Amino acid sequence: MKLSRRSFLKLAGTAAAASVLAGSGLESKAAAAEAIRVHYGREVPTICTFCAVGCGIICHVQNGVIINAEGDPDHPINEGSLCSKGSSLYNVSYIYDAKGRPKPNPYRLTRPLYRAPGSDKWEEKSWEWMLETIARRIKDTRDQYFETRDASGVTVNRTNAIAWLGSAFCTNEENYLYNKIARAIGIVNIDHCARL
Amino acid sequence: MQKTMLIDTSRCIGCRACQAACKQWNQLPAEETEFKGSYENPPRFSPVTWTKIAFREYEMDSQERWTFTKLGCMHCTEAACMMVCPASAISRTAYGTIKIDEKRCIGCNYCIANCTFNVIGFDQAANVARKCTFCEDRLAAGLIPACAKACPSGAITFGDRHEMISLAERRIQELRRAGNSKAEIYGLEELDGLGMMYILKDGREDAMAKYGLPENPRVRTSAHIWNVIFKPVRAIIVLALAFALWINKSESAKEAKAS
Numbered sequence: 001m002k003l004s005r006r007s008f009l010k011l012a013g014t015a016a017a018a019s020v021l022a023g024s025g026l027e028s029k030a031a032a033a034e035a036i037r038v039h040y041g042r043e044v045p046t047i048c049t050f051c052a053v054g055c056g057i058i059c060h061v062q063n064g065v066i067i068n069a070e071g072d073p074d075h076p077i078n079e080g081s082l083c084s085k086g087s088s089l090y091n092v093s094y095i096y097d098a099k100g101r102p103k104p105n106p107y108r109l110t111r112p113l114y115r116a117p118g119s120d121k122w123e124e125k126s127w128e129w130m131l132e133t134i135a136r137r138i139k140d141t142r143d144q145y146f147e148t149r150d151a152s153g154v155t156v157n158r159t160n161a162i163a164w165l166g167s168a169f170c171t172n173e174e175n176y177l178y179n180k181i182a183r184a185i186g187i188v189n190i191d192h193c194a195r196l
Numbered sequence: 197m198q199k200t201m202l203i204d205t206s207r208c209i210g211c212r213a214c215q216a217a218c219k220q221w222n223q224l225p226a227e228e229t230e231f232k233g234s235y236e237n238p239p240r241f242s243p244v245t246w247t248k249i250a251f252r253e254y255e256m257d258s259q260e261r262w263t264f265t266k267l268g269c270m271h272c273t274e275a276a277c278m279m280v281c282p283a284s285a286i287s288r289t290a291y292g293t294i295k296i297d298e299k300r301c302i303g304c305n306y307c308i309a310n311c312t313f314n315v316i317g318f319d320q321a322a323n324v325a326r327k328c329t330f331c332e333d334r335l336a337a338g339l340i341p342a343c344a345k346a347c348p349s350g351a352i353t354f355g356d357r358h359e360m361i362s363l364a365e366r367r368i369q370e371l372r373r374a375g376n377s378k379a380e381i382y383g384l385e386e387l388d389g390l391g392m393m394y395i396l397k398d399g400r401e402d403a404m405a406k407y408g409l410p411e412n413p414r415v416r417t418s419a420h421i422w423n424v425i426f427k428p429v430r431a432i433i434v435l436a437l438a439f440a441l442w443i444n445k446s447e448s449a450k451e452a453k454a455s
Contacts, residue, residue: 036337070217071345081348087216098321100223 038068050085052168159186166192198292198357206397207351210264214343218247221342243319243326250408265407269315269328271391276415277307279423293330312413
C-alpha cells in the first residue's frame, strides 16, 4: 500500500480523533457508574420534629424505605441548613452498623409504653387503653384536688395537682387546643418543652 | 475546577451539625466516647469520623475566648499522603481534592503517619485508610458537600477557589472594621494552598492552641526523601526483594534435599 504524506496525516488525524472520542465515551461511562446514592429516591418534604423552629427536611424514599434525610433548600426557614439534631433525623429510623449498612434503630418507639407506679419495667399497651387511662386519671386527680377558693377567699377554680407540658412535636394549632383543654379543666401549671 | 471550602471561625457556633451531616451522608456509624472535660467529641479522627469541631479555650487581651474550628482533610496542594503512598492509591480528583482509592489501598499507614493535619483514620477490619472525600459523589451530582449544606450559621461556604478567596478577603476587612484587628486568612499559601481555607478571627499566632491547626504546616523531610529517592524505584526494590526471597527459598530447598 502506497502511503503519501497527505494520507498519512489524514490517517493520523482520524486516529487521534477516534481515540479522543473513545476516551470521552469512557469518561461519561465512569461518571454514570458513580451515581449519587439518593439518585433514584423519591423526594418527600417534611418538617423537623425536634424543636419549635420547624426546619424543612427532604426525605429520600426508595421502595417505601427512607434512605436519606437532609435540609430542604427551598424551605424559607432553614434554606437547606440544619442543626446537629436535624442533620441526624434519619437516624431516628435507621442507624448505621460498622460496615455502613443501615439497620433499624433499636431505640425507636413504635408503640405506646406504660410503666406502672413503682414498677421497674415498661409494658406495651394499646392506644385505647392509654387514652382511656390518661383521661380517667386526669379526671380523678382534678376532682380530688380541685379548689374553688384559695386561703384568702378569692375564687380560683383550679387544680395544683397536675402540670401540663406541651410538645414541639405538635403543630401550633394542636398546642393551642392543648392549652385550651388544660385551662378548661383548671390546670394552671402549663409549660412547653421548646420554651425559650 | 479547584473547589474550596471556606470556614469562618468568627461565625461557627460549635453546633456540630457538620459532624452529624457528614456521618449521615457518608453512612458512618457513631462512636462510643466518654466525657474528657471538653465538648470536643470524638477526641480524634478515625475511619468513621472524617470531620470534627475543635473546641479551644484561651485568653486573649485579658478576655476569655472560646473558639470552634471545623477540622478535617485539608485536601492540600502539596499533599504528603499522596507523596508517600507506595500503592498510588491516593490521587487528586478533577475538583482538586484528594481521594483514597480503597481498592488500591494496601493499609500500610504511611499516609496516616505523614499527614500534616492528622486527619486520616485507619480501618483495621477492612485494612484501608479512610478520610473525608469532600463528598465527591455529591459534587459529581452538582450538590455541595453535606457539611457545607448543613451549616446553619453560614460558617461553612463552598465554591470555586477564586470566589472563596475574594469572599474571605471581604470578610477579613469586615472583621477588622469591627475591631478584630488580628483576623487573617489561613490556607491561602500553606502547603501551596489548602482545599479548606480558614478565617482565623484571632490571628495565626499560637494557632494550635486557638484552633487546633498547625501554625506553619510542613511536609516532613522524610516524606520528601521517600518521594524523590525511593518511590520512583520502589518497583525495582520490590522485585529485587522477591528475587532475593526466591533465590533464598530455592537455595534452602537444595540444602534440605542435600541433607
